[in-house]
Amino acid sequence: MSSDHLPREPLALGRPRGTTHAEVERVALRLFARNGFEETTMADIAEALGVGRRSLFRYFPSKNDIVWGDFDYVLDRLEGLLEATPPDVEIMRGLTDAIVESNRYGLDQLPELRIRMMLITSVPALQAHSMLRYEAWCQVVAKFVARRRGEEPTDLIPQTIGRAMLGTSMAAFVHWVGNPDEDLGTNLEAAFGVFGDSTDLNRLGPAS
Numbered sequence: 001m002s003s004d005h006l007p008r009e010p011l012a013l014g015r016p017r018g019t020t021h022a023e024v025e026r027v028a029l030r031l032f033a034r035n036g037f038e039e040t041t042m043a044d045i046a047e048a049l050g051v052g053r054r055s056l057f058r059y060f061p062s063k064n065d066i067v068w069g070d071f072d073y074v075l076d077r078l079e080g081l082l083e084a085t086p087p088d089v090e091i092m093r094g095l096t097d098a099i100v101e102s103n104r105y106g107l108d109q110l111p112e113l114r115i116r117m118m119l120i121t122s123v124p125a126l127q128a129h130s131m132l133r134y135e136a137w138c139q140v141v142a143k144f145v146a147r148r149r150g151e152e153p154t155d156l157i158p159q160t161i162g163r164a165m166l167g168t169s170m171a172a173f174v175h176w177v178g179n180p181d182e183d184l185g186t187n188l189e190a191a192f193g194v195f196g197d198s199t200d201l202n203r204l205g206p207a208s
Contacts, residue, residue, distance in 0.1 A: 019051055021070070024059045028066045029115045037063065037123045064129045067119050071133055075140055078102040082144040091148050095141065095165055096192040100185050103169075110184075117177045121170070138162035168192055 027048050031040045042063060046053040060066045081098035089097075105113055120126055139153060142162035146153040153159075172191040176184045 019049060019059075021059050024049060024056065025066055025069050026112065028063070029112050032067070032119055033115045037067075037119055038125065064126055067116055067126060068129070068133060069116070071136075074102065075136055078137070079140045079143075082140070085144075087148075091145060091161075092192070092195055094148075095144070095161070096189065098144075099165065099169060099192070100188045103184060103188060105184075113184075114177055114180060117173050121174050121177065134166055138166050141165050164195075165192075168194070 024045070028040070028045045031045060031048060035044070040063070042056055043053050045063075045066070046056040049056070078098060081101055082094065085094035085098060120130055138159070139162065142153040142158035145151075145161045146155060146158040149157060151158055168191045169188065172184070172187040176182055176187050
């Protein structure tokens, strides 16, 4: 996947006033986009920030974790939106609305989000890390489906829907990374629309 469309902003050297997790992410992501993920070391990131390499590990334990950022917040946000879904809203509608809303970002956040997704979907070293992170995302969705259907999160239908929603979301994200002029939310809505309302999912109990 080409990264020609990614920003090539100059990296400010010297320690920024009040280095934060967000500042580490911003500088690291731009280094990854400019020089490549594998080619960029934690020492390179520390130098660009103007901090010691040992200090950098206090913010993130590895390069992989920098790419993912605060993914726990993403999970908490999605789970909160699903829990707030009114009971009369159909399962697929509730999932679509919550997933789209949890992926709304300000215009200033989109360049970094595009870098993250380009890395996550194209760098082999991040694939194993991705499986662990996305498994947690699938379980948030499965938990919601199970609660609405009167089942366990480990049952077939909740697990199937969790993984189907993940695959659909990833398809929308990958398409958006390669088509920066398109709107991510619109792409997610269109992708989930393939499933229709799937009204039968609202039937209580496991499929017979």
